[in-house]
Amino acid sequence: MKEPTTRMNDKCRECRECGGEAALHSYKHVEKVGRWTVTNASSMAWQCRVCRAPQLSLDDLQNYQLRAVKTALCEGKTEGGVLKYARKALGVTQKELGAIIAYNHETVSRWENDKDEMPQAAASALVGVLCRAIDGETPEEMVETARRIKEKRPGDETGGELVVLPSRKKSNCA
Numbered sequence: 001m002k003e004p005t006t007r008m009n010d011k012c013r014e015c016r017e018c019g020g021e022a023a024l025h026s027y028k029h030v031e032k033v034g035r036w037t038v039t040n041a042s043s044m045a046w047q048c049r050v051c052r053a054p055q056l057s058l059d060d061l062q063n064y065q066l067r068a069v070k071t072a073l074c075e076g077k078t079e080g081g082v083l084k085y086a087r088k089a090l091g092v093t094q095k096e097l098g099a100i101i102a103y104n105h106e107t108v109s110r111w112e113n114d115k116d117e118m119p120q121a122a123a124s125a126l127v128g129v130l131c132r133a134i135d136g137e138t139p140e141e142m143v144e145t146a147r148r149i150k151e152k153r154p155g156d157e158t159g160g161e162l163v164v165l166p167s168r169k170k171s172n173c174a
């Protein structure tokens with residue numbers, strides 16, 4: 001029989017706030033997305049037994065933000081404040097987001113400033129982008145993929161080559 005390996009997750013962790021012992025508990029994360037409050041009660045996190053502070057890494061926080069804004073969009077909340085939040089959570093500029101979902105940055109700016117309403121197709125595309133980010137795809141990779149798709153788009157008269165891009169690892173984005 002194989003020797004049991006050390007399980008890192010069973011090690012004690014120290015609270016960053018008070019130095020107390022932290023343990024893995026079910027955790028309820030509350031995120032403010034524009035004027036909406038999104039609660040995620042479906043995860044586990046290290047929390048201090050003394051002061052209850054959750055011990056979240058920057059990656060954890062970004063993941064909660066991406067999931068929270070995805071929830072808001074899926075509930076049909078597509079106003080400017082939510083879109084701005086989504087873009088910041090993704091860490092992209094208006095120009096980059098526009099490139100990824102195939103809209104120009106002026107259009108993205110109008111949505112964010114509530115001068116135009118984001119169409120449903122664009123909202124769905126943005127939800128897809130959030131899922132890809134939750135699965136670990138970087139903005140740089142998404143911009144590059146969008147660029148390749150645009151380049152390979154065949155002319156209407158001549159026809160051309162269609163490329164099926166490889167799908168990434170199995171999605172964790174429920």
Ligand SMILES: [Zn+2]
Pocket residue numbers: 015016017018019020048049050051052053
């Ligand atoms: Zn503590």
